[in-house]
Structures are given as C-alpha cells and as structure tokens.
Amino acid sequence: MAIRMPRIIQARQILKRSLSNGGSTLASMDIPKGYFAVYVGEQEKKRFVVPVSILSQPRFQELLHQSEQEFGYNHPMGGITIPCSEDLFTDLTSRFGVF
Secondary structure: OOOOHHHHHHHHHHHHHHHHHHHHHHHHHHHOOOEEEEEOOOOOEEEEEEHHHHHHHHHHHHHHHHHHHHHHOOOOOOOEEEEEEEEHHHHHHHHHHOO
C-alpha cells in the first residue's frame, strides 16, 4: 500500500494543476462534489465525469501519465484530456465500477 501512495499523490497533483489552468468555466460548474471531468478521444473529444476515487487505480494513473506526456498541464478543454479511444476508456472504467 505504501508503494502506491506516491502515485496517488502524483495523480492528485496532475488533477489540481489541470483544474487550475482551466479556470472556473460553465462546464466545470455542473460537476458534483467528489467528481472531475475528463475529455477522452483521439480526434473528437467526449466529456466524462468520473469520481475522484478512480485516481487510486493504477491503470487510470497510467492514462494520466500519458496525458501529462502528451499535453503537459495545459488542457484547453478545461478538464484533463486523456489520449485514448472512448471504447478503451469506457472498458477500463467499467472494470472500476464507474460506468
């Protein structure tokens, strides 16, 4: 358990940096407490609202790391942009019981 904690902290830091760059937009106002928005897709992006508990999942942390490598912390859509297909994302998150 202690081994995973630094990755969870890192994932939360990525989320905080992304949200601080996006500001408070109308899209971010309709997100319930305990959730955050991610934009998923290779060409056209689709918005998903996911629980913050997903940050503790190693596979999601890998997606965050890929997002950091590709986009840095400047996410023009106001949420985190995940560089994968919608099908892969929904398959991955359904295993966590998100969808």
